[in-house]
Amino acid sequence: MRINWGTGIVIAFVCFIGFIMYLVVNMMTDDKFQHELVVEDYYKQELSLQDDIDKEINSQTLEENVSWEHTNDGILIQFPTSIEPSEISGTVYFYRPSKKSLDFEVPLVLNNHAILIPNDRLVDGRWNLTVDWKNGDASYLYKKSIVY
Template identity: 35%
Template sequence: MNWGHKIIIVFVVFAAGILTLVTKSMRTKIDMVTKDYYAEELKYQQVIDGKKNAHSLSAPVMISQQSEGIAVTFPQELHGTSVTGKIKFYRPSDAAMDVEMPLHLSSDGILVINRQLFHKGSYLVKLQWENQGKPFYQEESLHIN
């Protein structure tokens, strides 16, 4: 085999490698954190105020894993009060595994979420609620076993 054939083989292998990389990159699924970045950025001042208000509570909202599900326990001063809001379990690796629901607390300030809604792995729990006209916001990492 002469040197001309070797150069052609190198070019063909190079072109096949580039085509392989292009097809793999085209098939890679990319999930955005949120579909509407700009509107979320405009609302970020509410998140800042909510975090400040959440730090003023006697204790943070506790999120724990129990046999029956994920327990979300609010501090004592919020028990029996009107708490409205939502909780979102954000899964960074796959948006299809995100879980979002409204907050419906029991009289003792506890919300238990069925474990069957979740896949094993890491979640970022985003709690956003309002009590007596004040916004609150808390984030916490959670690894579900």
């Protein structure tokens, strides 16, 4: 039996579609490819975007902004020394883009203008660090993408 060019094209299309279907099924069922949403309440967070922008603008007006440093014990987050630590309240969020189960948040309890996030809470890789804090009536937001 001879295969003409029309039959060859049909066979090529069937093989290509079969290959693509194999890849799709393999990626959807394999546990090493985790498909998670970026955030659960995406639209709710989108509504508060202007508040976040205002907080970031407030942060830029500070003489000294929040900073972070990688130490042997973990990540040390420093707050402005011009503000009394007892007047600072808020939350530190660690968001892991690759795995939702690693996300966590820590309430701000400052020790000498700093807070230490220990090594046991962090895994090597990329993190999105967000510090949402208040000093009196003023709200501030610090966002940084870090590699631990």
